[in-house]
Amino acid sequence: MRTRDIALFSLQAATASRGRTILTLLAMAIGVSSVILLISLGDSARRYVIDQFASLGTNLLIVIPGRSETTGGPPPLLGETPRDLTLDDAIALTRSTAVRRVAPIIAGSAPVSVKQLEREMIVLGSSADLFEVRRLSMGQGSFLPPGDLDRGGNICVIGSKGKKELFGNRQALGKWLRIGDRRFRVIGVLADTGVSLGEDMGEVVIIPVATAQSLFNKVSLFRIVVEASSEDAIGRAKEAILSIIRARHEGEDDITVITQDAVLATFDKIFRALTMTVGGIAAISLVVAGIMIMNIMLVAISSRRSEIGLLKALGAPQSQILGMFLTESALLSIAGALLGFILAFGAMEVLAGFFPEYSLAIAPWSPFIASGLALGTGIIFGVLPARRASMLEPALALSRR
């Protein structure tokens, strides 16, 4: 039987029972689109989180005082009497060839005021290297100057939001503000980069680390952020950091080193697992669609029993009859899947319009999985009933009126 004739026969059969065809297409489309959408949403969430992390730079290691049992987990708020991380510790880390940059961080909050306006803001004490390490960019002026870490200065860099709140539309560069009871001159304003991993750099004031030590009256560092010399050097850098600090802390392993990529990898794994789970749930909906299709097909085929008998009487062998019904199922599945694609892509467009910041998109491999499932479902549930009917003797098939 010619291909064109088989296709035409299937098309005629589908349009003749319009109600049934529409139901089947709908069931298939809903199943396919939900698989695509759910997998894509899970994948979009994964990419969003990964990208957020990636924006920090994946060659980073974060050194935290205190030992935590698992790396990649949240660092403990209270350590078990760890030694202080000192500025000298931070400087010592630069000795390793696996380390490109080191940025010490002291963190605290303090009232920041300009004339009458006062705001409680997060104050970070750090060094010039923080700029590169955290991939910051300047809106105005310049960042902390490089130089001897032991020497502070009464200079500061403020975030764009902080600048707006304290200075409004007036010029901030070169002006003075107060942190606590000390005066600082603004030498730079950070560019507006939005939220990065929950840390909004817009509301932060950055001062030299030595100044921060005296301001907050504490010597110990909050964190040390280390940038490895390359992605391959991350492992060596971790080893180097651990051994250098161990040597300086009398043989104690009282720090936690978190590598960015370990965190990333964990998140990636978690999100992939979530996406698969969610995709699995969606696949169940596809199976339900398949069962619906089977019901519809059973009804359709039992009502076309005499037609099948007739085809046999006209000389169509069983294989040909099966081929015709297989084509019909396949065409219905493909049409339903295409409809599902349109639904899914359309819905995703709408969602992406409402939530542009999450860069929602269809996961590129999800349509293939969905259509594979759809085709499989349609063929299995559409052909099995046809097979039964095609095995009847024509006289029996024809006798059912």
Place this chain on the structure above:
Amino acid sequence: MIKLEHIDRVFQVGEEEVHALRHVDFSAAEGEYIAIMGPSGSGKSTLLNILGLLDRPDNGTYELDDIMTTSLDDKKQADVRRHKIGFVFQFFHLVPRLTAEQNVELPLVLAGVNKAERRKRVLETLEAFGIGDRIHHRPDQLSGGQRQRVAIARATIMKPTVILADEPTGNLDRASGNDVIKILEELNLQGITLIMVTHDPELGIRAKRRIKMVDGLIEEDTANQSKHS
């Protein structure tokens, strides 16, 4: 060209076994015009179904044009149905969603004949049967007589050697019925063997040979009688 030997057919009806055909022997030569008659339940339709390869006997052999059909597999049986047999049903069995032309060309479509060739042959046949103006009508737009003519056109489009008709006029009025019988007889005159099941004695008379069936057996066969007389 037709030889049935020791044909048995048993049906399971609920708890009972119904012997539709008991050890039937039957043969026919090329070009014969045979009427199979008998009361309801005599097995005449079952016999016709077996002749048309629409049903399989439980025992016995069926030789058609030197082919032992009872030992053929599904594909080869389908071939025989396609090329050698044309079946005409009481209830027409046209595909309701297809036009007259599409119904008649169905055997050609199944056989893989191209569209141009199909069109030509179908139009010729439908013209010959007097329904050339109805080719694009669907069955529900045709009268009973027209439907049966479409069915006969379909049954003969592959130029079979035997036409089997099961109560072909059972659903038609007298006038249409006569038209249909005339067409069948004309086909028979062209050399196609015609075997018709009917309960109408007036139709039975027209056949050159009559077979009477009772209870799964051939009770009378005018072929034998003429031999004796």
